[in-house]
Amino acid sequence: MNVLVIGRGGREHSLVQKFAESHQVGRVFAAPGNAGMSQVAECIDTSEQDFDGLVAFAQESNVGLTVVGPENPLLAGLVDAFQEADLPVFGPTKAAALIEGSKHFAKQLMQEYEIPTAGYAAFSDVEAAQAYIKEKGAPIVVKADGLAAGKGVVVAESLDEALSAAEDMLKNGQFGDASREIVVEEFLAGEEFSLMAFVNGSNVYPMLPAKDHKRAFDGDQGPNTGGMGAFAPVQALNNSSYAFAVEEILKPVAAAMVAEGRSFTGILYAGLIETSEGPKVIEFNARFGDPETQVVLPLLENDLVQVMMDVLDGKKPDLTWSEGVCAGVVVASEGYPGAYEKGRPLPEVEVDDDGFVVHAGTAWEDGKYVSSGGRVLLIGSKGNDLAQALDRTYQSLHPFENQSDFFYRRDIGRSSVSSAASHADIE
Template identity: 50%
Template sequence: MKVLVIGAGGREHALVWKLQQSPKVEKVFCAPGNGGIAQIAQCVDIKDTDVEGLLEFAVNEKIDLAIVGPEAPLVAGVVDKFREKGLRAFGPSQRAAEIEGSKALAKDIMEKYQIPTAKAATFTDVEKALNYVDELGVPCVVKADGLAAGKGVVVAEDVETAKKAVREMMEDKAFGSAGDKVVIEEFLRGEEVSILAFTDGKTVVPMVSSQDHKRAFDGDQGPNTGGMGAYSPAPIYTEQIEQIVMEQVLKPTIQGLAKEGRDYTGVIYAGLMITEEGPKVLEFNARFGDPETQPVLMRLETDLVEIIEAIEQEKLDEIEIKWSKEAAVCVVVASGGYPGSYEKGKLITGLDQVDENEAIVFHAGTKAVEGKIYTNGGRVLGITAKGDTVAEAVKSAYKAIDVIKFEKMQYRKDIAHRAID
């Protein structure tokens, strides 16, 4: 079959890499792709949000299956458009994807179906939002309602920071229309874990656990980013917690969405905080997470296409999904200044010196020009490695990073520190 992967980041590179291992796959296209993806698939110069352009390409190329990586095309309804044309597309419908597209909607669903989460309120009025900050107290979390590429969340330690975040989102439009509405919620203490799950709308099958590192700098300091690294498994995610999450989070969310006329199929991502009271939902995403996908897919032993076909046929309960017992770690190498302003076009060297038996370099923000690879984004590379333990996987990932060079590159030196500690 011919498969089209929609997206341009590290997650999409990992998806393409995994799909190439399937005997069912004849050719993989990626739109728009990146410098690394171009080495293993055919990249197509169509933006991931150009729904009509993607549709036209899929019809002309007789694409058998489209897999949507990022949230923006899902929220724009790319899956619905493909299906209207009789094309197969893997991912939730536009209405289902609103669980990520609107944090206010997600909160409403959680409240209605008693899914454990932080106390919160939603505002379209700046003054009312500012008053709620005083009422709730600090620390608190201010979130832009709409999509903001993982950056529309501010953890405010003091009132001044919280109110500044409200004003920047609602008045200064730091995230455009995404900040027309804001959600302000209590700060949850504990340890984060990411749970991705496959679902056909009836059956929910969780993937192996992972933990993302959102803050830019070592010791979980600095601003929030799209993710500076991830590892799998997360030791904090015990069998007991897994059972609670299945019964109190994943199943009721999928069932609740169905009751709301938002039938959900594809991958759902629950960002959780493991608190003293138990797991609570921080956010839902309507797709594979990035960078969690990189280590999680590295541990997946079952053919991804077989899983997708089982979901399409509502037979997810009939297949066994197998995972490697090894651990996997992804360390993100970013442009200097990320998640703030950064420069593009820096030459990357040393990629050919990475031993593929020790680590895989998933490209995120890169561009190929005349056989050379240059930086083309904030998060540039995701160095991903496996090992018998998390510590061994970490060692292999950082060994690979040692040979990679570009001007002003930055990365955290403590990925997976909680697991190792």
């Protein structure tokens, strides 16, 4: 069959790479795609928001499965448009995607169905929000209610920082419509991890847990980003915590969405934190995480097309995973997540048989790749353990060491390697 991937980032490049491996797939299309995707897919000059154009292309090109990568078209109802045209599509409807589109909705849902998460309050009035912040004290978390490209969260370590964040969002419109309402949450201490699952209604099929690194700079310093690197699986996560996350969080929230008349089909992403009281929810997303997808899919031994078709047909996919660990590090444009320049030439990158390069914000100009986004590439590798996967990854990053136009974190996964080593010493 022919497969269409909608999106232009690293997550979509990983999907394209995985679909290209399938013996069931004839042609892989990406709309609009990016320069790197054109190596394994046919890029179509159609925007993610051009619903009529995407539906028409899928009809004309005999597309047997469409997969929607990014959140914005999901929230705008792209899956609904494909369903109305009777086209096979993998992703949640507009109603179901609200679990990502409104943090207030997600918090209300978790509160009503007793799904463990941080205490919170929602505000559209800045003075009320600031009064609540003063009452609760710091550290505290301030979030824009709507979509803000992964940047609408402030983990405030001081009262002044939290008060300023509330003012920036509600009064100054920092994130436009996305911050007309904010959610203020209690700060949760613990190790964060991501858990994605294939979902159809109340049927939930979890993937390997992954660890993302959101802060821009080493030592978890600087502003939040869309993600600067990741690895999977999270070997420090014990079996009981993983089982709790599946049985007490993922399955109940899928059932809750059915009960609310918003039955979810697609990829449900849970951003979780391992607290002293067990795993709790930080956020839900309605699609594959980025960059978690880039390190989870290389470990999936199944044919991804078959998995998705089975899920859509109500069949249980027997997910199998390769041994070892996969790690990836993001190369970003200098200045990201703030202002940055585009069109900067990229050095050549070499990877071994266990390594890979995922394009996120690149273009092809004058016979070479240049930057066209904040997150430019993800370079990754598989290894027998996390230390080996990271060593291989960082070896491939050497061409970027003295590049003033780009930067990357040099400590992705390193604390987990140190933790694993100390545990081994104790044993």
